[in-house]
Amino acid sequence: MTEDAWTVPSYYERIDEGRYKPTAHASGAWSTDEQHFSPLGGLVVHAMERHLDSETRPDMLFSRLSFDILGRIALDECHISVETVRPGRTIELVEATVTIAERNVVRARAWLLAGQDTSAVAGGEPAALPSPEPLDGWALSEQWPGGYIASLDLRPVGTPRPGRTTAWVSTPLALVHGEQSGPLANYIALVDTANGIAVRQPPTQWMYPNVDMSVHLYRRPEGRWTGLDTTVVFGATGLGVTSTVLHDLHGPVGYAQQALTVRPQPRREVSDEGA
Structure with missing residues (x-):
């Protein structure tokens, strides 16, 4: 780790093994005193x-x-414990639990498979996205508050539409202060952004936070850009789904799904003095 790496702003600071403190850059979009799940997913x-x-x-x-989000993720010190629940030479299952103030807030599981050369039969993936380099930036912080959203370099591919947006997202911030994190962790740290780029209804009028996130990969992501080709659907009974084709600069890498709870924002009571 070079000296310069210690000067880069980060989403988290390590306290000791398994314990991390979020910085203001990890603050959420639905509430700025909560963590945005995106960098926390990368931290896991x-x-x-x-x-x-x-x-x-x-x-x-x-x-x-x-990832199952079990409740409010306060902008506070968190502890991550990891165990291998199904060891194996070719198939392995790993589980992680995130705890804040002695309360479990996230449970995550990862299936790992042994890599092998299947290039002779590879195929079926969607078309690649155009490069982000010539695209104009998008100030998503005009729609969403929070330090995480403000930290992003976001570049839409075409014009964002309600419920349908394709965009590239990157960040200059480190995941953990002074530590080298891998390409996959850095990539996953940006995937949860998907639920905020294809807004169907103004977040000032409606809430639609995700209660989970699942990512299926058929290729290991590379590079500093995460491509999100996202569709958001609201049902008629309070349920919604955010579906995303995931890309890196070399092409598509897999898919992400997020289950949404859709409900109106609580109405704020106006006092006589403020009327």
């Missing part, structure tokens, strides 16, 4: 990868990552 992957390194595992590939 970072913790999983450190756990796998400590076991001196062979080169295994993350195939599926699932």
Whole structure:
């Protein structure tokens, strides 16, 4: 780790093994005194990868990552514990739990599969996205508050539409202060942005936070850009789904799904003095 790496702003600071303190850059879009799930998801992957390194595992590939959000994720110190629940030479299952103030707030599981050469039969993926380099930036912070959204370099592909947006997202920030995180952790740290780029209804009038996020990969992501080709659907009974085709600069890498709870924002009572 070079001296310059210690001067880069970050989403988290390590307190000790398994314990992290979020910075203001991790603050959420629905409430700025909560963590945005996107960088926390990346932090969980970072913790999983450190756990796998400590076991001196062979080169295994993350195939599926699932995150269940169990409740409010306060902008406070968090502890991440990781265990291997199904060890194996070719298939392995790893589980992580995030705890804040002695309360479990996230459970995550990852299936890892042994890599092998299947290039002779590879195919079926969607078309690649155009490069982000010539695209104009998008100030998403005009729609959403919070330090996380403000930290992003976001570049839409075409014009964003209600419920349908394609965009590239990147960040100059480190995941953990003074630490080198891997390409997958950095990539996953941006995926949850998807639920905020294809807004169907103004977030000042409607709430639609996700209660989970699942990511299925058929290729290991590379590079600093995460491509999100996102569709948001609201049902008629309070349920919604955000579906995203995931890309890096070399093309598509997999898919993400998020289950949404859709409900109107609570009406604020106006006092006589403020009327």
